[in-house]
Amino acid sequence: MAEKLFLGAKLRKLREARGWTLEACADRLGLSPSYLSQIETNQRPATARVLIALTRAFHVDASLFDLEGDARLIADLREATTDIAGQAEPPTAAELKQAVANTPRLARQFLALHQTFRRLDERVKALDDTLGRDEHGASVALLPYEEVRDFFHYRDNYIDTLDTAAEALATTLVQDGQIERALEAALSQAHGVRVAYVAGQDALRRYDPASRVLTLDAWQPGATRSFQLAHQLALLSFRDLIEAELDQAAFRTDAARDVARVGLANYAAGALLLPYRAFLEAAREEKHDIDRLRTRFQVSFEQVCHRLSTLQRPGWRGVPFYFARVDMAGNITKRHSATRFQFARFGGACPLWNVHEAFAAPDRIGVQLAEMPDGSRYISIARSVSKPSGSYLANDRRYALSLGCEVEHAGALVYAAGLDLNGPAARIGVSCRICERTDCTQRAFPPLDRTLHVPEHERGVVPYVLDGPRPDRY
Helix, strand or coil: CCCCCCHHHHHHHHHHHHCCCCCHHHHHHHCCHHHHHHCCCCCCCCCHHHHHHHHHHHHCCCHCCCCCCHHHHHHHHHHHHHCCCCCCCCCCCCEEECCCCCCCHHHHHHHHCCCCCHHHHHHHHCCCHCCCCCCCHHHHHHHHHHHHHHHHHHHCCCCCCHHHHHHHHCCCCCCCHHHHHHHHHHHHHHCEEEEEEEECCCEEEEEEECEEEEEEEEECCCHHHHHHHHHHHHHCCCCHHHHHCCCCHHCCCHHHHHHHHHHHHHHHHHHHHCCCCCCCHHHCCHHHEEEHHHHHHHHCCCHHHHHHCEEEEEEEEEEEEEEEEECCCCCEEEEEECCCCCCCCCCCCCCCCCCHHHHHHHCCCEEEEEEEECCEEEEEEEEEEECCCCCCCCCCCCEEEEEEHHHHHHHHHHHHHCCCCCCCCCCCCCCCCCCCCCCCCCCCCCCCCCEEEECCCCCCCCEECCCCCCCCCC
């Protein structure tokens, strides 16, 4: 059965932004004021006919009312409320849905407070280790990155202003098959920037605004050099667009704004190297074969994966993918999702997820059919990548990349060949701390919201027994 569409908060925000009274808006929609009032207060769901009337009256795309963003917010709230519930009973799934539908801004403020609580809690617990160290340690430095991460997360990792501008700029580049030379020429002609290459410099990219010289590390792979060129071109060409996005985001600190500026320039660089429509058409043609796409566009494996997770332009959407980058300690250093797939906001990822196995088989793509606790199934591919340091004396950076989508899109993926989509799947979760599976033998520790018992005369794979979840919880 299709999920009912409650649009109260979104509809009220649209109406008030245009200065329409309830009666005037109802007249435009062909509804009675009482009926519209019930929709705005989420007493009644919106029907298909009402949804069509809304898109016409407000001149917006139907995707504006998509509930995927609400699903992400509900999942994040579930993790946060479970985390702080202690001995109290956390809210039910129905209560969380109601909170997001009626008071989305309050829900986001709650998440922000929870993040603050978590960081303060971690600092207190680590006090013995931090005494005598600089008060601006790593735990504090993470806060701006988390704020920026959530900014992209709740924008579906798609920034329309930058994406369309980058696509337009890409059409002006010299099309001689050498993207690096084309970017150099664009920097020179549009901004008077000269590019110099230095072997083994201590930065991938260094720009001097006074001399207008951009210096790149010549020892880096061509795809890395091209991306750094594209980053600098985007930063100079789209400065006003980037600052407008930053103003609208209203980050809490200057540090977060600075992190987001780099993130937005990186986003625009990816959109410049992989222009939206051309890349989307190529991805469909190649059935999302990442190796073929990276060769075709002269980019890296990671750049293709990241770009595939951003193809969410209204009216021209690609396959909804999630993308994650994990380091060897299990830390998720990048995460984007246009799917229902959820990443843990705190703690490690599920140990049964195939991204962890990628380090054991360098440069080989692993394919996994995975099932989340809610029953949704994903095709997940994983591959390790190495980013060379350029010196024996410096460590290379190694990561595992994961890209996945729901099985309903299997026909669009070359990686689904030979998979039994209805067969047994790896039963993975978000993380041990909130996973509701009571029969998992790979647990690192018990979930936070379960009562556990430790049998005195029996020892299973894990040394405790968990009570099951209430049926109405999830």
